[in-house]
Amino acid sequence: MQEAGFRGPTLAELTRVFARIGCLSFGGPAGQIALMQRELVDERAWVDQGAFLRALNLCHLLPGPEAQQLATWIGWRLHGSRGGLIAGLLFVLPGAAIMLALSLLYVAAAGLSWFAALFLGIKAAVLAVVLQALLRVGKRALGTQFKLVLAVVAALSLTLLHTPFPLVILCAGLIGAAAAQLAPEWLGKHHAVATGAPLAPPSQLFGMTVRTVAVWLMIWALPLAAVFLLLGPQHVLWQIGLFFSRLAVVTFGGAYAVLAYMAQAAVSGFGWLSPGEMADGLGLAETTPGPLIMVTQFVGFIAAWRHPGSLSPLTAGLLGAGLTTWVTFAPCFLWIFACAPWMERLERAERLQGALAAITAAVVGVIANLALWFALHVLFRRVSEAGMPDPGSLDWRAALIAALAALLLFGFKRGIAMTMAVCAATGLALSLAPLG
Known part of the structure; x- marks a missing residue:
C-alpha cells in the first residue's frame, strides 16, 4: 500500500x-x-x-x-x-461524545427562558454559516455556465417542484457523465488523472471487494436487525435506523447538501422535531469537532426521546443517538474499504469524474434550498404549509442577530466558534426586549 x-x-x-x-x-x-x-x-x-x-x-x-x-x-x-x-x-468519536452531552443538556434545559434565548442567537447565526457554505462551495463548483445552470435547476426543482433530493443527485450525475463524453468543456476541469502506472488486474481485487462488502453490510445491518426483532417495525428506533440508513446512501456533496432533505423529512414527514429545533441541532453540530453530519445524532436522540414507546425517554434517547451514529458512519467504512483497492482505476474514469463535477454543481442549488428553508423558519414565527411566510410574524431579533453573524463572518473574518458565541450572548441580551 x-x-x-x-x-x-x-x-x-x-x-x-x-x-x-x-x-x-x-x-x-x-x-x-x-x-x-x-x-x-x-x-x-x-x-x-x-x-x-x-x-x-x-x-x-x-x-x-x-x-x-x-x-x-x-x-x-x-x-x-x-x-x-x-x-x-x-x-x-470525540464529536459524537460531545454531541450526546449537548443533546442531554438540550432536553434537560428545554422550556427555560434563558436556554431559548441562547438558541435564538445560535439559530440566527446558522443562517450566516449556511450562506458562507453556499458561497464557498459555489465558488469552487460553478466554473462554467453549464454548471451554473445545473445549480439553478436543482434549486428550483427542490423549492418549487419539491423534487426528491436523491432524484436531483441521480439526474445531475447522469447529465455529468454524458457531458464528460460529449462536451467535456461544459464541465471545465474535473480532475480525472492518468499517471501511466500499471494497474492491478481486476481479478486480484474482485474477491477481496465482495468479502469486504458482505462483512460490512452485516455490520451495518446488525443493530437494525436487533431493533426489528426486539421492538418491532412500529417502534421509532426502527424508523430512525431505516431512515438514516437510506440517508447514508444519498449524502453526496457533504452535510449541507443533505440537510434540506433530512430536515424536511424529520420535521414535515415524521414530525420528530420542529424547524427551530432542527436549526438548534445544526448550531450544536457547528460547535463540535468532527463531521457536520453529526447533526443526525441530535435528530435521532430527540426523536427517540419524544417517542420512547415501552422504553424510558433517557434509554430511548441514548439508543436513538447510538443507532443513528452507527448507521450514519458504518457505511463510510464500507465505501472506503471496498473502494480503496480500486482507487487508481476510479481516478482515471472520465465519466465518473464528470458525474462528480455535475453533482457538485447541483449541490450548490441544494444548499441554496437549505438556506431558504432555514431563513423562513428562523426569521418568521409563522410559515404556511406552502412555504410562504407571514410578513407580520417577522422576528426582528433573529434578523438582527443574523445580520451580526454575517458581519462577523464576512466583514471581520471571524471563525464559526466565535461567531456562535457572540450571537448566543446577543440572543440572551435581546431576550429582554419585546417581540413587537
Whole structure:
C-alpha cells in the first residue's frame, strides 16, 4: 500500500495522531482537511501530496462525509483495515461524545427562558454559516455556465417542484457523465488523472471487494436487525435506523447538501422535531469537532426521546443517538474499504469524474434550498404549509442577530466558534426586549 522503503508510523503513533486530529477537527470539511494536510502530509510525510489530493477527489465521489472518509483511507493506506478503523473512529468519536452531552443538556434545559434565548442567537447565526457554505462551495463548483445552470435547476426543482433530493443527485450525475463524453468543456476541469502506472488486474481485487462488502453490510445491518426483532417495525428506533440508513446512501456533496432533505423529512414527514429545533441541532453540530453530519445524532436522540414507546425517554434517547451514529458512519467504512483497492482505476474514469463535477454543481442549488428553508423558519414565527411566510410574524431579533453573524463572518473574518458565541450572548441580551 506504500512505496518500497517507506517507513510509516507504528499503530500506536497513528492512534495518537488521529486522536489529536479528532479532538481538533473544528471548522467543517475545509478546516478538517487542512488539519490533516498539515499533520500528515506537511509535518510527518506519512502520505505524499499527490496521493492525498487524488484520494480526496475520490472521496467526493462517495456518499458520506469526505473528511472522515479521507481519514479512514489514510489509516487504511498506512496500516490496512486496522489503521482505517482506528483513524475513522477517532475522527468521529470525540464529536459524537460531545454531541450526546449537548443533546442531554438540550432536553434537560428545554422550556427555560434563558436556554431559548441562547438558541435564538445560535439559530440566527446558522443562517450566516449556511450562506458562507453556499458561497464557498459555489465558488469552487460553478466554473462554467453549464454548471451554473445545473445549480439553478436543482434549486428550483427542490423549492418549487419539491423534487426528491436523491432524484436531483441521480439526474445531475447522469447529465455529468454524458457531458464528460460529449462536451467535456461544459464541465471545465474535473480532475480525472492518468499517471501511466500499471494497474492491478481486476481479478486480484474482485474477491477481496465482495468479502469486504458482505462483512460490512452485516455490520451495518446488525443493530437494525436487533431493533426489528426486539421492538418491532412500529417502534421509532426502527424508523430512525431505516431512515438514516437510506440517508447514508444519498449524502453526496457533504452535510449541507443533505440537510434540506433530512430536515424536511424529520420535521414535515415524521414530525420528530420542529424547524427551530432542527436549526438548534445544526448550531450544536457547528460547535463540535468532527463531521457536520453529526447533526443526525441530535435528530435521532430527540426523536427517540419524544417517542420512547415501552422504553424510558433517557434509554430511548441514548439508543436513538447510538443507532443513528452507527448507521450514519458504518457505511463510510464500507465505501472506503471496498473502494480503496480500486482507487487508481476510479481516478482515471472520465465519466465518473464528470458525474462528480455535475453533482457538485447541483449541490450548490441544494444548499441554496437549505438556506431558504432555514431563513423562513428562523426569521418568521409563522410559515404556511406552502412555504410562504407571514410578513407580520417577522422576528426582528433573529434578523438582527443574523445580520451580526454575517458581519462577523464576512466583514471581520471571524471563525464559526466565535461567531456562535457572540450571537448566543446577543440572543440572551435581546431576550429582554419585546417581540413587537
